[in-house]
Amino acid sequence: MNAPSETLFLHPETPFLKLSQPFVEQVKTHPLPEPYWISWNSHLAKSLHLSLEATPAWLNVCAGRVNQAWCSVYSGHQFGVWAGQLGDGRAHLLGSVNTIDQALEIQIKGAGLTPFSRMGDGRAVLRSSIREYLASEAMAALQIPTTRALALVGSTLPVQRERWESAAIVTRLAPSFIRFGHIEHFAHRGDIAHVVTLLDYIIEQHYPQLLESDTPYIDLFEQMVSHTARLIAQWQAVGFCHGVMNTDNMSVLGITLDYGPYGFLDHFDWQHRCNHTDHQGRYAYINQPHAAYWNCAALASAFWPLIADENLLSDRLERFHERYQWSYLQLFRKKLGLQQAKADDSALIQDLLDLLHQHRVDFTLFFRLLSDLSLTDSARDATLLAPLDRSVSLFNLWLQRYRQRLIEEESQDSARHPLMRRTNPRFVLRNYLAQEAIDKATQGDFSMIKSLQEVLHSPFDEHPEFSSWAELPPAWSSSISVSCSS
Ligand code: AMP
Ligand code: MG
Secondary structure (H helix, E strand, C coil): CCCCHHHHHCECCCHHHHCCCCCEEEECCCCCCCCEEEEECHHHHHHCCCCCCCCHHHHHHHCCCCCCEEEECCEEEECCEEEEECCCCCEEEEEEEECCCCEEEEEEECCCCCCCCCCCCCCEEHHHHHHHHHHHHHHHHCCCCECEEEEEEEEEEEEECCCEEEEEEEEEEECCCCEHHHHHHHHHCCCHHHHHHHHHHHHHHHCHHHCCCCCHHHHHHHHHHHHHHHHHHHHHHHCEECCCCCHHHCECCCCECCCCCCEECCECCCCCCCCCCCCCCCCCHHHHHHHHHHHHHHHHHHHHHHCCCHHHHHHHHHHHHHHHHHHHHHHHHHHCCCCCCCCCHHHHHHHHHHHHHHCCCEHHHHHHHHCCCCCCCHHHHHHHCHHHCCCHHHHHHHHHHHHHHHHHCCCCHHHHHHHHHCCCCCCCCCHHHHHHHHHHHHCCCCHHHHHHHHHHHCCCCCCHHHHHHHCCCCHHHHHCCCCCCC
């Protein structure tokens, strides 16, 4: 079948494709048989001013029935070990679409084998596709840089994982899907000419402010380190755990990429591991900043042949900590409704998180409730924090310090409350909610995907009809285990 006319929206001049081999190669797709819509993200299409609609022709595109598609090669460090060549094993680049302010590349995930599929089948199951679809949009609504998800298409095609499941495809958009691993791939082979081509491309397309720089590569490295540090601080501030922070899953633009066994914290736990298969806890919540720094160090090795001065490279790498700490403090101050920076803010935040950890207090719910704290009437604290199912006395000492701090900066309830409610989400994609949506979808009922999509699109709003989703999760949610299987 020929590609439908709507594919004309796909920009044939996608810059990344012009790099051609050995960066990208043209491949065939293996479309999903009997595809059907599970979800079409009209919010996204509209916000990007894309004149795209969920037409039958687009259904075919999103199911992989296209004339042309491309894959790219990358390598990477997985769980701290060099894994060699990886590449787009199940992601096909279809081209790009021009939105109002930028061009976005379009990838479909799960349209069959590619030259980089290795032992995989090139498919993605419905379960993990729903998880990626919902999480991308939830993160975007939390104002965290991420790939976006435009469509979710299902099929009757059976796919084997631990058990038989059905195949699906997420259509995702990003300015670029280039990973640390793309650069590492060529550097590891000593192919410096191709490292240079790739870095020049990244600068030209994505960091044009560096075009005039006398030291473009070290500046580019610094930008990547800085964006990564900022992103991880943003993850920490919403309690997001990625689960597989390998260098092949780290974006050179500092956007959240490849949603596998991710999870949002329910009760706060420094050691939370969202990836069941991460036995050592390498990517546990508390370790995410260090894992990101480690990944930046791996990236530094790839830049090494281009930067004559070793000290310069390590100096830029070390800036990760400063940048991370700055972003982290800024974000947590905002979560606490603090307008001014004070020297002991770090201790105030750390002590609070230790308290939440010690008493297994729900992270999202705590900050949301705290948003309505009355400065004048501490007697109200008990009722305010009652939904946490913990005695308010646990927080008394910390609340005294916090109140004192607010009073010192002359904080006004009337101004602080709405600000904090716009910072601390009422809704995040809790694991049990994603699981319920998956269970229903497996029975052919996609209504919860739609409702979650609506609620998570504006996670700071009240959505009274879905108030139970903002409450403590049910006991069974702690038994959900998510692995790399997808
Ligand atoms: P991930 O850890 O999911 O980001 O994937 C690591 C590598 O495995 C990437 O090269 C993926 O393209 C590849 N991969 C993962 N799942 C599959 C699959 N089902 N078929 C082919 N390649 C896959
Ligand atoms: Mg990946």
